[in-house]
Amino acid sequence: MRQADVFVYNKRAGQLIEDAEGYHFLYDPEYLKSVEPQAVSLTLPLQAEPFVSRILFPFFDGLIPEGWLLDIAVKNWKLNPRDRMGLLLVCCKDTIGAVSIYPSKSTEE
Numbered sequence: 001m002r003q004a005d006v007f008v009y010n011k012r013a014g015q016l017i018e019d020a021e022g023y024h025f026l027y028d029p030e031y032l033k034s035v036e037p038q039a040v041s042l043t044l045p046l047q048a049e050p051f052v053s054r055i056l057f058p059f060f061d062g063l064i065p066e067g068w069l070l071d072i073a074v075k076n077w078k079l080n081p082r083d084r085m086g087l088l089l090v091c092c093k094d095t096i097g098a099v100s101i102y103p104s105k106s107t108e109e
Contacts, residue, residue, distance in 0.1 A: 002085050003104035008038050018085040026050040040099055056084045063092045
């Protein structure tokens, strides 16, 4: 099982989990109670119930670099280009835009 903390404008908004059943995204209850929380994306609106998918949610998959930048990431970190969660954890800490992805402290090596 791999876990990532999802930040929106440097505030921890929720957690993305990959396990044997697929992917789960859950908003942090404190984030939902905060002043004017913003959804991670239009496809992941604010809600207390978790989102579940067999494949990586398209919004998160869209954060992963493509083309020559993906080639550099795969080569430098020796990643499998099909390991979408691995790529997300390595490449999406400092994205262009509001959302950043960091490995959860409990799953860091």
